[in-house]
Amino acid sequence: MLKGRTRFIALLLAVLLTLAACGGQPTGSPGNEYGSGGATTEPTTAPPAQPSTGDELQVDRSRLSSELRFFNWTDYVDPSILEDFEKEYGVKVIVDLFDANEDMLAKVRAGRSGYDIVTPSDYAVEIMWRDGLIAKLDKSLLPNLKNIDPDLLNKYFDPGNVYSVPYMYGITGIAYNRQSFPNGVESWAVLFDTAEIARYRGQFSMLDDERETPGAALKFLGYSLNETSPEALKKAQDLLIAQKPFLAGYNSSDVNRKLASGEYVIAHAWSGSALQARNGLGDEFSGNPDIAFVIPKEGGMIWMDNMVILADSPNAYTAHVFMNFLMRPDIAARNAEYIGYLSPNVEAIKLLPQEIIDLYNEGFAPNDEVLKRLEWAIRNDQTAAFTDLWTAVKGE
Structure with missing residues (x-):
């Protein structure tokens, strides 16, 4: 799991230290912040999947696939989040695992892997887009990208985040x-x-x-x-x-x-x-x-791991919906709490429990x-x- 500068982490630390000093985390209503293969198109306007969440993405359920294949690191997503995505959108997420970027790259490069979303580390993102292995993102389908720390965007391996969005670091x-x-x-x-x-x-x-x-x-x-x-x-x-x-x-x-x-x-x-x-x-x-x-x-x-959509994914629209779901603050906070890695989602950080903040301050996050x-x-x-x-x- 792997790499540009470190200013973005100062924001995380500032939030964590503020929360710790207050003896708790701020309250707030968790909101939704955070296809067809090949290029994606603008979604058709349809009733939101869950109007009460305030998610800006209007999901066209007719374009959702029944399944989504997620190629991910071991122990790197809360299983209950996958269940919630299926309940909310009717899409079953099937997860396969890898333990090294090089193993993932070999499987994807062979073609017809059947995967839709992958979580490569920073340097591997650059390899993948240079080799034509991943698709350009449709940012109109990712309104929850607004929740990601700006200092974690536009990094050396994907200027402008044309192909990737941060997952964990x-x-x-x-x-x-x-x-x-x-x-x-x-x-x-x-x-x-x-x-x-x-x-x-x-x-x-x-x-x-x-x-x-x-x-x-x-x-x-x-x-x-x-x-x-x-x-x-x-x-x-x-x-x-x-x-x-x-x-x-x-x-x-x-x-x-x-x-x-x-x-x-x-x-x-x-x-x-x-x-x-x-x-x-x-x-x-x-x-x-x-x-x-x-x-x-x-x-x-x-290092930082990122979400990308494979160029040969048959379910690009659904993959965008899933990415957006994972960037919802309440979902991102649950995921970070479960897997223990550091969230790039500034709104999610505010929702983390005090016990996680204390562990970060103990050394599980950098000062x-x-x-x-x-x-x-x-x-x-x-x-x-x-x-x-x-x-x-x-x-x-």
Whole structure:
């Protein structure tokens, strides 16, 4: 899950800190803020699906498909929201899962995937529109786009948001069990120093991601996570190969569950996955109150995932309606609370419960000091070297 600048997060932090100072969140009536394949056209005027919500989108039910296929990251949407969408619009959302942008890209690039909406990370959005894999959005069908933080729009990977809208964002660091690390965690050394990791061999994991895990190694070594010099990449590769015998595995799919259960005592993790380990995930599994999350002193990664519609989607109109639904403040707040990642929806942030705000302030969201230590992953001709590095490490 992955990348431009950090000013937009200051708004989130300002809201969170204001809410925390007030001892609660402001009240308000939650409103609706947030086809046919190929190009979309203007919707036909029809009675709103739910007049009481005040949604500006007038949905033409005759254009809705009976099903929508959603290709998404693991544990990355509240199932009850999908049920509510079906109740409201009569459309069943079928979800398939991926654990890495590269796996998603391979499946989509092959063609005829059958998917309508996908949630690529920032750099992957650029790859997809340059390769003609995603359709231009019809903004007239997305009135709830008004709820998205302006600082999260018009980023380097999709100027003008022609193809994508923000879904969630987060940071990548270390999740750990405070019972096993009573003095806390400060450095990536806890995952790379062989003298350290020998103590918990087989009880920790690294993300199964060709940018995240080499990026963590590079940060530990004192480089940018985007460093591509042969010398730096060789050092990172050697470090990862030395670490490998101590690992439980490379894991991007169920780190949350293994941390919560105690199978892992520490892990390289996304912030939302760590928060899921702390709080649990609905009826899926119970949380562990001893789980904490930290960005090491050497720094970490910040990233944003986005919603896009595939160019060959047969249900483009319905896909727009679903996107708009997910950007409704009440829906976006429920989704963020359930999955633990950071919402780009400024109106949704106001609806988050105090317990989530407290966890953000505890470290599951970045403060001003942490922001200075975060980098976005960039992609250029030189960063293709990470694929070779990762292939070598995985094949060792």
